[in-house]
Amino acid sequence: MPKTLFDKIWETHEVGDGLIYIDLHMVHEVTSPQAFEGLRLAGRPVRRPDKTLATADHNVPTDGTPVAARIKDALSRKQVETLEENCAEFGVPVFSLGSDRQGIVHVVGPEQGMTQPGMTMVCGDSHTATHGAFGSLAFGIGTSEVEHVLATQCLVQKKPKSMRINFVGDLPFGVTAKDMILGAIGQMGVDGAVGHVVEFAGPAVEQLSMEGRMTICNMTIEGGGRAGMIAPDQTTFDYVQGKPAAPTGAAWDAAVATWKELYTDEGATFDREIDVDVTALSPRVTWGTTPDMVVGVDGTVPTPESFDDPAERGQAERALEYMGLKGGERIEDISIERVFLGSCTNGRLADLQAAADVIQGRKVADGVYAMVVPGSVQVKIAAEELGLDKVFTAAGFDWRGAGCSMCLGMNPDVLSPGERCASTSNRNFQGRQGKGGRTHLVSPQMAAAAAIAGHFVDVRTFEPAGEPVAA
Amino acid sequence: MDPISIIEGKVSDLPRDDVDTDQIIPARFMKRVERTGFGEFLFNDAKEAPDWNVEIGNPILCSGANFGSGSSREHAPWALEDAGFRAIIATSLADIFASNCTKVGLLPIELPEDQVRKIAAAGEARIELDAQTVEIGPTHARETFSFDIAPGTKHRLLNGLDDIGLTLGDEGAITTYEEQRAASAFPGPSSLSLPPQGPDGKTIQSTPVA
Numbered sequence: 001m002p003k004t005l006f007d008k009i010w011e012t013h014e015v016g017d018g019l020i021y022i023d024l025h026m027v028h029e030v031t032s033p034q035a036f037e038g039l040r041l042a043g044r045p046v047r048r049p050d051k052t053l054a055t056a057d058h059n060v061p062t063d064g065t066p067v068a069a070r071i072k073d074a075l076s077r078k079q080v081e082t083l084e085e086n087c088a089e090f091g092v093p094v095f096s097l098g099s100d101r102q103g104i105v106h107v108v109g110p111e112q113g114m115t116q117p118g119m120t121m122v123c124g125d126s127h128t129a130t131h132g133a134f135g136s137l138a139f140g141i142g143t144s145e146v147e148h149v150l151a152t153q154c155l156v157q158k159k160p161k162s163m164r165i166n167f168v169g170d171l172p173f174g175v176t177a178k179d180m181i182l183g184a185i186g187q188m189g190v191d192g193a194v195g196h197v198v199e200f201a202g203p204a205v206e207q208l209s210m211e212g213r214m215t216i217c218n219m220t221i222e223g224g225g226r227a228g229m230i231a232p233d234q235t236t237f238d239y240v241q242g243k244p245a246a247p248t249g250a251a252w253d254a255a256v257a258t259w260k261e262l263y264t265d266e267g268a269t270f271d272r273e274i275d276v277d278v279t280a281l282s283p284r285v286t287w288g289t290t291p292d293m294v295v296g297v298d299g300t301v302p303t304p305e306s307f308d309d310p311a312e313r314g315q316a317e318r319a320l321e322y323m324g325l326k327g328g329e330r331i332e333d334i335s336i337e338r339v340f341l342g343s344c345t346n347g348r349l350a351d352l353q354a355a356a357d358v359i360q361g362r363k364v365a366d367g368v369y370a371m372v373v374p375g376s377v378q379v380k381i382a383a384e385e386l387g388l389d390k391v392f393t394a395a396g397f398d399w400r401g402a403g404c405s406m407c408l409g410m411n412p413d414v415l416s417p418g419e420r421c422a423s424t425s426n427r428n429f430q431g432r433q434g435k436g437g438r439t440h441l442v443s444p445q446m447a448a449a450a451a452i453a454g455h456f457v458d459v460r461t462f463e464p465a466g467e468p469v470a471a
Numbered sequence: 472m473d474p475i476s477i478i479e480g481k482v483s484d485l486p487r488d489d490v491d492t493d494q495i496i497p498a499r500f501m502k503r504v505e506r507t508g509f510g511e512f513l514f515n516d517a518k519e520a521p522d523w524n525v526e527i528g529n530p531i532l533c534s535g536a537n538f539g540s541g542s543s544r545e546h547a548p549w550a551l552e553d554a555g556f557r558a559i560i561a562t563s564l565a566d567i568f569a570s571n572c573t574k575v576g577l578l579p580i581e582l583p584e585d586q587v588r589k590i591a592a593a594g595e596a597r598i599e600l601d602a603q604t605v606e607i608g609p610t611h612a613r614e615t616f617s618f619d620i621a622p623g624t625k626h627r628l629l630n631g632l633d634d635i636g637l638t639l640g641d642e643g644a645i646t647t648y649e650e651q652r653a654a655s656a657f658p659g660p661s662s663l664s665l666p667p668q669g670p671d672g673k674t675i676q677s678t679p680v681a
Contacts, residue, residue, distance in 0.1 A: 015641065015644050015645055015648045016641050016644050018623060019638065019641060019644075021645070021648055021649075021652075023659045023660075024659075024660070024662075030501055030502075030544075031543065031544065031545065033504035033505075034504070034505065034506045034545075037504070037505075037506075042635070044635070048649075049662070049663065050661040050662055050663040050664075051659070051661070051662065052662060053662040058498075059502065073502075075502035075503070076502055078502070078504060079502055079504060082504045092662075093662045093663060093665065101665075112665060113660065114660050114662060114665075116659070116660060118657075119659060124543055124545075125542070125543055126541065126542045126543040126567060128543075139567075140542075140543035140567050141543060141567065141570075142543055142544070142545035142548075142567060142570065142571035142574060143506075143545040143571075144545060144571065144574030144575065144634070145570070145571075145574065147635065148634050148635050148638065151635045151638075151639070152635060152638045152639060152645065153645065153649075154638055154641075154645060156623070156634055156637075156638065158621060158623075160566075190489055190537060190540060191489075191536055191537040191540065191563060191565075194537070194563065194565065194566060195566060221541075221567075224537065224540065224565060224566070226566050226567075244665050245660040245661070245662070245664060245665055246660075247657070247660075251656075251657070254656035254657050255656075255657045257656075258656065258657045290489050290491075311487075311488060311535070314487070315487065315488060315489070318487075318520075408493075408498045408542075409497065409498050409499055410498035410499050410501060410502065414499075427491075427493070427541060429491045429493040429494065429541060430493065430494060430516070430517065431493055431494070431497050431516045431517075432493050432498075435497070435516050
């Protein structure tokens with residue numbers, strides 16, 4: 001019987017009925033302390049430290065704080081130090097502050113070569129779906145499940161339903177992976193994929209870099225999906241090869257032979273399937289407080305009256321009030337005070353390069369504070385080797401240290417009440433980036449252009465002012 | 472986790488869709504390393520809205536579609552449970568949130584919108600997990616709604632069982648699986664094999680500096 005990519009991975013990881021084996025468990029400081037404490041109380045070890053990898057990311061300041069002991073916020077310091085102590089006690093490798101491999105868990109896994117096709121991966125973080133870009137089954141879990149995986153290397157899981165999102169057509173000029181996923185969420189709604197593992201397919205996906213594929217899979221959860229995945233191909237293999245944990249020699253050949261079988265068979269069926277026409281997409285900008293409240297940069301903010309359903313109208317009214325908008329404004333007329341470039345969605349080298357190309361030779365608009373937060377120390381080092389830090393600082397951007405930063409408002413990087421931000425992160429929920437903060441989700445190119453203009457601007461008509469930064 | 476059999480009492484109502492985990496508990500309150508004490512931060516910012524009207528202290532909460540969407544933070548069910556809620560009845564629930572609820576003894580129930588609205592309007596309800604029912608109304612005009620729950624989850628909640636203990640009962644199957652994988656052509660990566668030295672010669676700590 002023809003099988004989906006998801007079926008193939010699921011079947012090779014079933015230990016028993018409703019019990020699947022986990023190949024890699026990524027751990028961070030916020031959702032793990034109670035899990036380690038549970039192990040300690042029960043006298044249980046971590047079953048497979050070699051299949052576990054920890055990093056500090058959510059809580060870390062991005063001001064260059066060199067070690068956990070110097071974190072000013074006492075509670076944050078305690079959480080990062082607790083992660084270090086737990087990892088030392090249970091023998092789990094950890095990249096904490098001071099390590100040049102520290103960074104956002106979903107940036108670190110791929111760049112260390114720990115994320116490989118065909119694997120099952122979990123992490124106490126909903127954006128774990130990111131790793132599905134490599135053709136793996138990766139999803140977020142809660143702290144009780146973190147404890148369960150630490151103790152057993154398995155997860156109790158009923159097989160989710162399957163869904164395929166076909167991106168139809170060729171990606172137009174100036175439209176990015178971020179616009180593709182925001183377009184898909186806008187079309188299906190924030191609960192459009194609930195209960196499903198989503199495979200993203202189509203020529204536009206195949207043409208994307210691994211960074212672009214990670215951006216798409218990362219935001220699967222914003223459409224309610226359990227996991228997102230993309231079949232591995234030569235682009236995937238080329239990315240993995242040579243990474244620190246990638247197989248070498250004969251083991252590499254054996255691995256690639258296995259990975260080449262990871263695709264959805266002709267004739268395999270999905271529980272649900274939708275098409276998204278990418279030729280109709282322009283750069284996307286969210287206007288509300290859920291990621292499906294999104295329009296093109298060439299569009300206008302909808303008015304509450306434009307929603308027929310009373311519940312939707314009420315939601316739009318609340319969202320507009322929170323966002324300080326009336327409805328009817330042209331997106332390009334919306335001014336911003338802050339720009340955040342970073343996060344597990346768009347904090348990789350290719351994202352920073354794309355943004356740097358837009359700002360090269362320009363200055364950040366008066367009254368705008370723009371920050372760049374590399375997704376990991378390794379991204380930061382690579383960007384500095386290319387001179388990107390100089391491009392950003394010359395334009396007036398603040399060049400920061402690695403971490404989750406202003407994506408989620410639990411470290412010093414936050415919006416003040418009422419501040420409006422063009423953000424490359426993944427959630428525009430109320431208060432997500434700081435209490436009262438107003439978030440508009442966009443691509444790195446759109447965030448960079450907004451920083452220069454001081455308001456949203458269509459990056460497709462934003463002529464380069466300088467030489468391209470890097471190939 | 473305490474066993475659940477009957478949940479009975481007053482109903483709080485939050486009649487809107489997409490109540491996300493950042494609304495349930497903002498990230499800045501997730502810095503504790505303990506499991507307890509999150510109840511005081513439940514709906515910390517959301518409750519400042521002028522139209523906010525959710526009674527805290529009741530055992531049952533009703534809401535709309537996609538309740539608990541967003542992050543995987545178990546702090547959200549911890550906060551709800553710590554504030555006294557024992558069951559969430561919504562028209563739909565986000566996947567990870569619903570799963571997390573069942574780990575902390577909070578019963579997640581999905582029902583059609585008209586039934587959720589009736590329960591909220593009744594103001595009081597009685598939930599029987601074994602029978603998978605929600606009952607409302609006076610004795611002479613009792614209305615009963617049935618809900619679905621996975622048999623394994625129901626068994627665990629009814630008995631207050633620890634998932635880990637149950638899984639470790641399959642120790643033989645896990646070990647067999649691990650042996651087969653280790654002997655295969657592609658056993659998968661090991662985090663312990665990450666080289667101690669970066670390509671640029673810089674030291675890479677797999678444990679933090681002192």
